[in-house]
Amino acid sequence: MPMSISSPSPAPVNGSGKGRPVPVLWLSVGVLLLAMAAWPFRGTLRQRLLERTALIAAAPSSDVVSQTIESSPDPAGAILAAWSSGHVVPRTVALQELNQMLPRLQPLTPSLQEMVLAASLDPDNSVRELAVGMLGLIVHPLYPSVLASQLTNADPEIRLLALRRLKDLPSASGLPLAASQLDAEDPRVVGTALNLLGRWTHQDFGVRLADTVSVNQEIGGLPEIQPATREMTRAGAERAKRWLAEHSSEFPTKIPQEPGPPLPPASTLDAGEMELHLVNGETVHLSDFRERRVIVNFWTTWCSACVAEIPILAELQRRHPDDLVVLGISLDGVPDDHGHAGGHDDHGAASQPDSVPTLRDLQKQVARFAERRGMAYRVALDADNRIGGRFNGGELPTTLLIDAHGRIHRRFIGARDPATFEAMLTDL
DSSP states (O other), X not given: OOOOOOOOOOOOBOTTSOBOOOHHHHHHHHHHHHHHHHGGGHHHHHHHHHHHHHHHOSSOOHHHHHHHHHHOSSHHHHHHXXXXXXXXXXXXXXXXXXXXXXXXXXXXXHHHHHHHHHHTTOSBHHHHHHXXXXXXXXXXXXXXXXXXXXXXXXXXXXXXXXXXXXXXXXXXXHHXXXXXXXXXSSHHHHHHHHHHHHHXXXXXXXXXXXXXXXXXXXXXXXXXXXXXXXXXXXXXHHHHHHHHXXXXXXXXOSOOXXXXXXXXXXXXXXXXXXXXXXXXXXXXXXXXXXXXEEEEEEEOTTOHHHHHTHHHHHHHHHHOTTTEEEEEEEOTTSOOTTSOOOOBOTTSOBOOTTOOOOHHHHHHHHHHHHHHHTOOSEEEEOTTOTTHHHHXXXXXXXXXXXXXXXXXXXXXXXXXXXXXXXXXXXXX
């Protein structure tokens, strides 16, 4: 017997005998009313949408982030949003914009002060340098503690940053901090400390800052400290120690332990995932190297400073074959400030400025270059700037130090010597 299908029940009727209005009609009316209510605020809503789009992107243009912050009706809020993005470019631009707006945003809100204080201990050296300078300008009560914390850093560039700021402090606070650097390995650090001590004590310890400048190696071109420079700074440091010991009642060198709130812990950044196309044809991911420390080095064949540090990176990989991965990411093919997107061949000859090499040509060029230069570590090409746009920022060489869990502990620009690399890796 066929199954019967019952007809739908008639729509209920109200007291007037008419059917209820169709729900879609009410929805349409509601949308129209909302649109009418929002119309006067359309500019603000559009601005908020643009801000969110610019500030949450992993690799936005620096100019776009700057324009977004500067055109925002709430620049302080836009700065905080860029900082909270967790991405290198927006965070750096946020600090740069705050630095420029500092006079008109004074006094800083507690949120902005917390942001600057955290940035002074950031893994990104560029961010850290900006933040330390701002803390001095706003006379933050933790400024002396921040400078003291930089002086224990494994990177001599960070120590130099702090030493150059010690002149902002009274001698009672600054002198003990400068004296703590007399046994540093880097002659530039010792020389800067001696210069400060001489300024406060009116003594000449026999070392000029100009005497501590490094000299580029004849082969390779890396900056190198001459043995005579090391001996001179060591002798100056010994003279300063003897003099300070004899005048300890007038110039105490013990670092005062001033009570106050502790500094926030040093932060790290999430490196996220990276898909790398190696010049040998392999494809690897950053997540493939969990449980190992990773050095990511952005370079190009035409960058002399990048090429000079290749032997250092190769030696680090040789020393640590099991617990370290060095990734050299070439940005050949990414246009420079002059629009040149070429690379260099294995003989060092540059592509013609008006030529546009194909991706395959670039890959061959970089592969030949890597073999010729002895790059005994993984080398990838990032010609479309997918990864470089997230972490590089346009200056070379740029290096990231990533721990075994995918967290960035350091980002810095410029070469470092083997001893500094080893010390920083030990910190990981």
